[in-house]
Amino acid sequence: MLIENKPGALARVVGLFHQRGYNIESLNVGPVFDGTYSRMTVTTRGSENEVEQITKQINKIIDVIKVADFTEGEHHEYEFILIKFNKLKLTIKIQKILKPLGGKVLEKNTKVIVMSASGSSSDVEAAIKAIGKANLLEVVRSGSLGLHEGEKVLTI
């Protein structure tokens, strides 16, 4: 969705999910273009009717300029992650797991390694699982980013 870049606008969207009993699985937001508005991608789960109702309710928020449900058509879905680990002997194994996700080493020294990677949320999820929770000090996920396939655009 596109929302006015105004104080409290984000809180109105997030608050609505809670008020209406919906759940946010992931959330990403940041100003785009002229900075007067932000683009926000929210991942939520529900039946077709529920998602339609969520979309309608979001649309009612005065600060929301536009909303689209990406699952209605073909779309790109992407997520960015950062990880930190200190079991240096696992480096090769982890690099191998993250290779299809464009894994990149951002910091490497005698104590820790920090890497970045990106891919669909399910691929990212699977990679983290393959590495194993116990082998990781930290994981940061950006939340899904969405974009329509083809010429269709979400813009003001």
Added chain:
Amino acid sequence: MKLSGGDLLMRALKDEGVKLIFGYPGGAALHIYDAIFRQKALQHILVRHEQGATHAADGYSRATGKPGVALVTSGPGATNAITGLATAYMDSIPLIVISGQVQSHLIGTDSFQETDMIGISRPIVKHSFMVQDAEDIPRIIQEAFYIATSGRPGPVVIDIPKDKTDPSKLYQYKRMKQVTLRSYKPKVVPHPGQIKKASKNLLSAERPVIYAGGGVILGDAHKELIALNKILKAPVTNTLMGLGAYPAADKYFMGMLGMHGTYQANMAMHNADVILAIGARFDDRITNTPSLFAPKAHIIHIDVDPASISKIINADIPIVGQVKESLAALIKEIKRSKLKIDSDALDSWNAQIASWRKTHGLNHDLYLQKTKSKMIIPQVVVQELYHATKGNAYVTSDVGQHQMFVAQYYHFNKPRRWINSGGLGTMGFGLPAAMGVKLAYPKQEVVCVTGEGSIQMCIQELSTCLQYNLPIKIININNEALGMVRQWQDMNYGGRYSASTYADSLPDFVKLAESYGHVGMKVTKQSELRQTLDKAFAMTDRLVFIDIYVDPDEHVYPMLVAPNGSLQDMWITKNKKA
């Protein structure tokens, strides 16, 4: 000429056509109050509690169709306004609440009388503004009024830090020719294809029902509704919020539907083949169990708010649009159509409804009968009130049994005459709402029907009524118990009256009214009821508090069977299901 933030506010409100502000001063609002002192266009009404201010502004709005304005200070002033905001939000009332806030540099420091008004009110407002720059005040006021009154109306909060109304800082007053917001486009034209489908559906219906809600009143579409049914000749039911949208005296009117709706209205909904829902939202008090709702009906739903459509009950023909424009388009389409209504089918359908009315319909002549009970029954109070006021009064109510009795027995023939808190069900609403109505229409009869429970929730406003000379008539239907709670306890909790009685500790309402400088009257016998009402209504320049003791065992019927019931499952009396 340059103006301070406080003066900008006054000027902007005046330019919106505001005549009255209901409020209560306090530290963070003092610059604004000083600006009020400097001008003459707006009258300020000093209430006794901020809840009263919001309900009074809300009542003013419901009666006039114009936005109501309340002004409160920060902290407790703001939190006291919350119930009034939620009340207005649930019934889609254009209420503007202006709250003072602590100075900008103190925000977030837990300073004296600081509270996050924007945060607290967020889920119960249509929108809210925090003033960042004083010179934005005129723009924000214009936007706030535009948002509050357009589309599906609703309350808007404007939070103003004290430094933004500093009298020593001056700004140019600017007014926009027109408000445009890129993120808010409330004007929607009903889809012609949908109108065509609806017309065809309605004209071929054999058992149609028109189910009209508060949206018809808010959208000033009652004339269109009447015109539509001149052609369709369908039975009509109104929701609690819709009473008055269709004239109660009309032969096609079935009364209210839902939890305490009439037998014929609920039966007609359950058996309908086409339901035309207009400005109504299929609230849980209307549908009973949604999966059992109107199983045979094809549903046409007109609403300005797309989120209200197919939220609870799926609409077969959704029409998103202003109710007035949509009905006008529908009438035009129906007149143009080659199809004509099926008169034979409609005659037998209307006959069926008449027969339902005969078997279990409400008895509107109870007041003529000799009662077996020694005590007055509450339904008779409402019937006598109807006759005493010739059905012309503006009636506000609180919440509970008395509210349902008014909805059932006071026949509203005009919109905006019935003023009650339907969605939120706010006790304490009635008296302050009546003040708002009386200030809007000083020459009209304004009655607050209440109970001894509800009236005590905002009784302090009797003092406001004296200060501004508001000769409201208060009908206190006194059963010495929280009647609706007691009714549920009778029906579902084996008559265990947990925390619903207080007979030994009720005030003497006659003395209470007198101590506030008003007239108090007490009635205990039915034989005295009519003459007391006549005496009270003859005192046109005095507020009269009429304390009427009624039978505490009376229940409101019909009552839908819940849970797991449909609209045809009703208690008709204490021991009889229909």
